[in-house]
Amino acid sequence: MATSQRPVQLFRNMSAKIAAIPMVLTALVIFVGCTIWTIVHSFTKSKLLPSTKWVGFDQYERLFSQNRWLISIENIAIYGICSLIFSLVIGFLLAAMLDQKIRFEDTFRTIFLYPFALSFIVTGLVWQWVLNPEFGIQSIVRGLGWESFVFDPLYDADLVIYGVLIAGLWQGTGLIMCLMLAGLRGIDEDIWKAARVDGIPTWKTYLLIVIPMMRPVFITTLVIIAAGIVKVYDLVVAQTNGGPGIASEVPAKYVYDYMFQNQNLGQGFAASTVMLVTVLIILIPWAYLEFGGKKQHG
Amino acid sequence: MKLFKTLLGCTTAMAMSTAAFATDLEVTHWWTSGGEAAAVAEFAKAFNEGGDKWVDGAIAGSGGVARPIIISRIIGGDPMGATQLNHGRQAEELVEAGLMLDLTDVADAEGWKNLVNPVRLLDSCTLDGKVYCVPVNIHSPQWIWLSHAAYEKAGVAVPSNWDEFVASAPKLKAAGIVPLAMGQQPWQTQLAFDTLMVAVGGQDLFVKILNGKDADAAGSAEAGKVFEAYANARALSDGSNVNDWNQATNMVITAKAGGQIMGDWAQGEFQVAKQVAGKDYTCLPGLGVNEIIATGGDAFYFPKSDDAEVTAAQKRMASQMISKSVQVAFNLKKGSLPIRGDVDLTAANDCMKKGLKILAAGNILPDGVNAFSADTQGQIQDLMVEFWNDKSITPADAQKRYVAIIASAD
Numbered sequence: 113m114a115t116s117q118r119p120v121q122l123f124r125n126m127s128a129k130i131a132a133i134p135m136v137l138t139a140l141v142i143f144v145g146c147t148i149w150t151i152v153h154s155f156t157k158s159k160l161l162p163s164t165k166w167v168g169f170d171q172y173e174r175l176f177s178q179n180r181w182l183i184s185i186e187n188i189a190i191y192g193i194c195s196l197i198f199s200l201v202i203g204f205l206l207a208a209m210l211d212q213k214i215r216f217e218d219t220f221r222t223i224f225l226y227p228f229a230l231s232f233i234v235t236g237l238v239w240q241w242v243l244n245p246e247f248g249i250q251s252i253v254r255g256l257g258w259e260s261f262v263f264d265p266l267y268d269a270d271l272v273i274y275g276v277l278i279a280g281l282w283q284g285t286g287l288i289m290c291l292m293l294a295g296l297r298g299i300d301e302d303i304w305k306a307a308r309v310d311g312i313p314t315w316k317t318y319l320l321i322v323i324p325m326m327r328p329v330f331i332t333t334l335v336i337i338a339a340g341i342v343k344v345y346d347l348v349v350a351q352t353n354g355g356p357g358i359a360s361e362v363p364a365k366y367v368y369d370y371m372f373q374n375q376n377l378g379q380g381f382a383a384s385t386v387m388l389v390t391v392l393i394i395l396i397p398w399a400y401l402e403f404g405g406k407k408q409h410g
Numbered sequence: 411m412k413l414f415k416t417l418l419g420c421t422t423a424m425a426m427s428t429a430a431f432a433t434d435l436e437v438t439h440w441w442t443s444g445g446e447a448a449a450v451a452e453f454a455k456a457f458n459e460g461g462d463k464w465v466d467g468a469i470a471g472s473g474g475v476a477r478p479i480i481i482s483r484i485i486g487g488d489p490m491g492a493t494q495l496n497h498g499r500q501a502e503e504l505v506e507a508g509l510m511l512d513l514t515d516v517a518d519a520e521g522w523k524n525l526v527n528p529v530r531l532l533d534s535c536t537l538d539g540k541v542y543c544v545p546v547n548i549h550s551p552q553w554i555w556l557s558h559a560a561y562e563k564a565g566v567a568v569p570s571n572w573d574e575f576v577a578s579a580p581k582l583k584a585a586g587i588v589p590l591a592m593g594q595q596p597w598q599t600q601l602a603f604d605t606l607m608v609a610v611g612g613q614d615l616f617v618k619i620l621n622g623k624d625a626d627a628a629g630s631a632e633a634g635k636v637f638e639a640y641a642n643a644r645a646l647s648d649g650s651n652v653n654d655w656n657q658a659t660n661m662v663i664t665a666k667a668g669g670q671i672m673g674d675w676a677q678g679e680f681q682v683a684k685q686v687a688g689k690d691y692t693c694l695p696g697l698g699v700n701e702i703i704a705t706g707g708d709a710f711y712f713p714k715s716d717d718a719e720v721t722a723a724q725k726r727m728a729s730q731m732i733s734k735s736v737q738v739a740f741n742l743k744k745g746s747l748p749i750r751g752d753v754d755l756t757a758a759n760d761c762m763k764k765g766l767k768i769l770a771a772g773n774i775l776p777d778g779v780n781a782f783s784a785d786t787q788g789q790i791q792d793l794m795v796e797f798w799n800d801k802s803i804t805p806a807d808a809q810k811r812y813v814a815i816i817a818s819a820d
Contacts, residue, residue, distance in 0.1 A: 159503060159783070159785065160481070160503040160504070160784075161485070161503055161507055178789075178792075179792075179796065180792050180796070246651075267651070269799065269800060355594060355795075355799065356594075356799040357795050357796050357798065357799025357800050358792060358795060358796050358799075359799070359800075369788065370785075370788070372478035372481070372482065373474060373477065373478055373784070373788060374784050374785045374787070374788030374789075375481075375500075375503070375783070375784035375785060376784070376785040376788070379785070
């Protein structure tokens with residue numbers, strides 16, 4: 113008798129579940145469904161239109177024999193690591209400086225955050241001009257008298273990815289700074305007072321007390337920066353279009369070019385699958401440590 | 411829901427209004443430089459005079475930018491009325507998927523088979539005996555354009571072939587002139603290679619590799635010479651940092667550069683700058699070595715529509731584009747050659763006449779666009795771009811990789 117009266121688990125909180133159905137469907141069909149579709153078709157000989165002619169791992173073999181793909185991976189690795197480190201370091205330093213109760217804080221905050229309001233396309237074009245040897249920094253410094261000054265990263269195949277990195281950092285660190293600043297403001301004043309009473313130097317307080325306390329903020333920024341790294345495409349297209357030569361190609365551009373310009377969907381799908389797998393390899397162990405571990409404690 | 415209904419109402423109303431003026435056709439193309447825009451205006455004029463309305467959908471950037479947009483619109487179910495594409499294999503799969511209008515009835519009624527010259531252009535519009543596009547002009551990439559003023563400044567005679575051009579380069583450099591102007595866009599890098607292949611390697615080699623996909627020919631000593639010449643060109647273009655082809659052409663027009671390897675569409679730019687062929691500039695088909703030109707060109711495709719009136723208007727446009735008067739007006743502005751042999755071109759200039767003469771003599775090549783799939787083309791282009799920008803790659807290395815691509819080409 114008692115068991116029949118108990119509401120079935122499935123129908124508990126019915127309205128919330130119904131409301132969630134559209135999003136669940138979207139997630140299943142769009143994200144999971146399309147991802148599987150893409151992966152399946154990366155094993156086919158799809159050209160301009162998807163086909164189901166099976167070729168096994170041919171597309172992947174070809175992918176990793178392409179110089180352009182290898183350069184793309186190298187570039188994204190350099191861009192990724194540098195952008196991760198510099199975004200966090202510069203973002204935190206700026207935030208810590210703004211946190212010193214300086215004057216005109218609002219003004220500085222606005223200035224630092226402003227580039228984030230620009231799209232990557234605009235950022236890319238702006239920095240293309242700034243780094244152009246005939247109009248930008250090089251010509252200004254030469255105009256000041258240093259005739260032999262050379263600074264043309266966008267025309268040097270070895271340096272070009274750092275030129276892209278500068279533009280990316282200029283655009284992105286403002287946001288990171290704001291998030292960090294919010295995190296710093298969330299630290300209780302009493303902690304600072306206690307640290308001061310104990311005679312701990314400021315830098316040590318930051319490093320050993322404040323930063324560990326800001327862990328959630330760091331994770332948020334990490335996710336934002338990482339997502340920005342994987343999808344970097346428009347910045348490169350606007351700033352260098354992959355040049356000089358193929359020195360600043362990135363994986364996302366490879367995918368686009370193969371799918372839409374070279375009319376080889378199979379190759380593009382294979383490249384995007386590799387991108388997905390790489391992200392998963394990094395993401396899954398991290399998510400396991402981050403969320404799986406907590407459950408055991410809780 | 412209300413919003414959705416309103417939107418639905420709007421779109422239905424829009425669909426109905428297009429049905430009422432079924433003769434509005436949106437035409438997409440990537441002709442945006444001065445000479446090109448003037449040429450495409452001739453098409454629009456003729457179409458508007460026929461009582462229809464030409465809605466211009468120019469896409470800025472090169473074909474490489476425009477093609478993906480055009481193709482994704484057709485595949486995505488938002489087709490335009492008509493669109494420019496280079497004929498050949500770019501639209502092959504779209505045609506096979508039944509997305510393009512069959513123009514066979516118009517072609518048969520007007521006897522296109524008899525009037526298109528060379529007939530190969532119509533063949534590349536034809537699939538399984540049905541015609542799917544209208545060829546509108548003949549373009550050949552195998553030209554070099556030389557600035558008389560630049561050679562005067564350097565104190566050497568204007569070269570009459572590629573070898574003389576290479577020999578004269580040091581004097582140009584000494585006079586502070588860049589010997590070879592080159593835009594940095596990938597297709598230009600590719601074009602220079604194909605042109606050198608015809609000029610230095612000769613017609614047989616070109617046909618063997620580009621049509622026969624013969625990997626042995628690609629690895630032969632003759633092909634090696636082409637790569638050597640290409641490496642030469644790479645060295646000669648040092649100091650030319652422009653991007654677009656018309657900027658490079660402008661270097662030749664203003665005598666900042668000695669010459670440019672570029673297709674005959676460069677002619678439009680010389681015309682806009684009011685320069686005279688033979689007096690201010692010289693053009694050498696086949697780089698003056700092998701006077702052979704390819705007959706690629708542009709064609710218009712008409713995506714299939716369910717609307718009978720749109721279909722009728724598309725067919726009207728197709729028949730206009732190939733008509734005598736429009737062909738003459740368009741090609742004179744474009745600097746290209748007309749696709750029919752029976753038109754009067756007394757107004758043509760020196761360079762166009764050179765082209766017409768070669769065409770009449772039948773010294774024509776199949777165009778690269780016709781032979782390789784977009785995929786293979788992309789691979790070759792990547793290689794050329796890499797080679798062109800990385801001076802540490804030797805011609806022999808590049809050739810080895812080229813052979814590998816040709817061996818797996820489709």
